[in-house]
Amino acid sequence: MGTVSDAEKKPAVIFVLGGPGSGKGTQCANIVEHFGYTHLSAGDLLRAEIKSGSENGTMIQNMIKEGKIVPSEVTIKLLQKAMQESGNDKFLIDGFPRNEENRAAFEAVTKIEPAFVLFFNCPEEEMERRILSRNQGREDDNIETIRKRFNVFLESSLPVVEYYDSKGKVRKIDAAKSVEEVFEAVKAIFTPKEEKVAV
Template sequence: MEGGQPAERYGDEDQQPKEKTGLDRVLCKKKPEVLIIFVLGGPGSGKGTQCEKIVKEYRFVHLSLGDLLRNEVSSESDIGKQVKTCMAEGKLVQVEIALELLKNAMDKSKNKRFLIDGFPRNVDQAEAFEDKICKPSMVLYLECSSDIMEKRLMERGATSGRIDDNIETIKKRFKTFEKETIPVIKYYENSGNSVLVKISSENDIDVVYGEVEKALKNLLFV
């Protein structure tokens, strides 16, 4: 397998299909050339950090819904103003907005491997993405206690300048995560497709990445 592309392309009637590789088996059905991994976890669970390492080693494109939303806020567009209000209140944005931002970012990329960080944040978003775009090849869930996540976020907030890195908003985000995103984990856990991978992100960054890499290798090469 070279350059992240599947070993075989099918479609010619006179072409005999060869044995499928691990990558062939997990590609999206609606967009057969695309591989998507959702990276989920609470605020401060280390999603961005782990995504950076995956991108470096495996040439994925990292799409952070949070970053896309913050960029939209910075643009001061009408949508950006709606997003800013939602973020300040610790609420989720409308699913249509999230899907549009993600789809536009994917369409602009020439890469076909995507890490989508912080999405889906509720079951409605998960179902909408699967309906409008495709099913994920893997759902990576980084488990972390609220105490550790709060400590990390407060340390980050001291220097980040992010509007959602203050104690009041952090607690609202935790409540939203418990109410909206935990059901997403259960949704994929009960899907019967074996796409959900749970990894504790409370350990050292490199220790966590070691477990993440094992899951990636199982997805891509087994």
């Protein structure tokens, strides 16, 4: 096998998971700014692909229109392409894997296991309060839809969190606190502990 060249060096990937309104987006922006990660949102990449009017984008749009789930491979290819184009080697992947099938496919296709999963743990009441007070005019921000999104998150994404938890790879953050307090907790995870340096 020999030594691993830079080209083969696997990028560091961190999955960012949390329910709707858990503050993931805000904290991802902070991590990018302070720690130099590239933030990739699966949803944004799919939306951008649709907007581009490519053949792939049209296929994705039709699937979404028909209420079908976009296949894992499609999302993973977009993520891979974005990773290659970014020129960076450390990534926050946000809102993916959404379920076990996504997770298994990601590892199978990319051969990358995440360094860890950053899980924003936030009680449902707090998420509801935040989303309703956001009032960014997202038409899907009514209480029924929020509860539905939350339940989908619990059913599909929590098994992913549990899988990585069993491997000791989940860093859970109490996301109900203020943005500043949450970022302090995030910083503690991303800042290398000095003790580790001493051999």
